[in-house]
Amino acid sequence: MIRLSAGTAACLGLTGSRMDAYPKTAYLLSGKRCMMKCSFCPQGLGDNEALNRLGRISWPEYDWTEVENRLAEAESRGIQRICLQSVRYEDGIETLLAQINRLKAATKIPLSISAWIRDENEAAALFAAGVERMSISIDAINPEAFREIKGGSQQKRLDLLLKCAELFPAKMSTHLIVGLGETEYEALSLINKLNQASVTIALFAFVPIRGTKLENAEPPALDSYRRIQAGYYLMRNKAAVFSDFKFKNEDLISYGLKKSQLAIILSSGEAFTTSGCPGCNRPYYNERPGRTIYNYHRNLSLTEIEEAISLLSGGSYSPMED
Ligand code: SF4
Missing domain, CATH: 3.20.20.70 (Aldolase class I)
Known part of the structure; x- marks a missing residue:
């Protein structure tokens, strides 16, 4: 079976x-x-x-x-x-x-x-x-959260993933769950490290599940999730570099791009679709049908693209004006 x-x-x-x-x-x-x-x-x-x-x-x-x-x-x-x-x-x-x-x-x-x-x-x-x-799933981005939530050492799992990425170039993926106590800086910094090693990243949003220890924890704020999705998209498409990203109190405040540039780069909506291995769309892994969609399993409508891009401006983020 x-x-x-x-x-x-x-x-x-x-x-x-x-x-x-x-x-x-x-x-x-x-x-x-x-x-x-x-x-x-x-x-x-x-x-x-x-x-x-x-x-x-x-x-x-x-x-x-x-x-x-x-x-x-x-x-x-x-x-x-x-x-x-x-x-x-x-x-x-x-x-x-x-x-x-x-x-x-x-x-x-x-x-x-x-x-x-x-x-x-x-x-x-x-x-x-x-x-x-x-x-090889890392799941929890923050090392302390990893120890608490999964048990054991995140560094050991990361070392194995990076070693495999060297031995099997462009063949390795990982799963990262956003919303397990990490900051935007920690998330984007780890994404940058993995992306540079040609590890493909499947981003997930944390979902509280009844009966689990984390049943009462909150899923990540959608605006923060969108900033991390967009950051990964910019890095993997070489449209921006992590060293140009700016943070304030570990919250992303700029990708180092002008607002009009960013809108053009993100205009297909692909940044907000499910990431991971080619062809992996995982419908409703993070959300119930009809509720807020973290990872779109399909192409976005124009309205959805506009909404996703405008959400980037929540929190401390302020895109650079032209
Ligand atoms: S196909 Fe999707 S779920 Fe499976 S390993 Fe790849 S990214 Fe993860």
């Missing part, structure tokens, strides 16, 4: 459910019980209902053969990538290698993997098995 996100199951025709938006990536989840106890994640609760959830998404279980059959024709349903995510468990790597073999035999769609690995040798084994991209 293998778990699929509810949206993936609907997209592959495994349920009769109609969705408001379909994923462009098929999201699969390996492993039953996570050894980690991250304070934001329902997996840490350990009860059966919680084990069916990762983030705010539910992950029903399906028969492997049925999933393989559906994946063989997934491209015709708009699927551009498969993402095999794994919770951390004892024999995780062996299980993952066997699952990768099955997926590679079923389809030629590029495969991403997001898993807890011990070292670069395990990354090499996963790449050798046919993985196209791999994510």
Whole structure:
């Protein structure tokens, strides 16, 4: 058996459910019980209902053969990538290698993997098995928050990610969750470091989930999230450099660009769409349909683009006038 996100199951025709938006990536989840106890994640609760959830998404279980059959024709349903995510468990790597073999035999769609690995040798084994991209999640941006929320050393995870980025150039991704106690300076500074190492960043907004330790914590302010999205977009497209960014009390106050320049660079709205591996749109991972959208899984309307750009000016941020 293998778990699929509810949206993936609907997209592959495994349920009769109609969705408001379909994923462009098929999201699969390996492993039953996570050894980690991250304070934001329902997996840490350990009860059966919680084990069916990762983030705010539910992950029903399906028969492997049925999933393989559906994946063989997934491209015709708009699927551009498969993402095999794994919770951390004892024999995780062996299980993952066997699952990768099955997926590679079923389809030629590029495969991403997001898993807890011990070292670069395990990354090499996963790449050798046919993985196209791999994510080592950092999640918590502030090192102290990392220790408190995830446990252990952020530096060790970062060192492994950066080592893998050197060994497997332009093949590594990471997940960063905005809203776990970091400042805008800390977020953009870490994004700059990872971007310079050619690590692709999937930005998430923290979502408080009922029953978790952080159930009463607030999601990030939307204006702050937009500034971080725009900052990452400017850096990855070489439209601005981090050393020109200006901060006041660790809040971003300028990208070092004129207001009119910034409006042109951001005018496609792409800065505010889901970031991460190519084809990964993660519909409603951070938000409920009809509520505030942090990561747009689709192109934005003109009104949405204008709203997103005007939100940058919240807080201390004051774009330079022409
Ligand atoms: S960015 Fe998307 S496809 Fe890539 S590892 Fe993360 S969830 Fe998977």
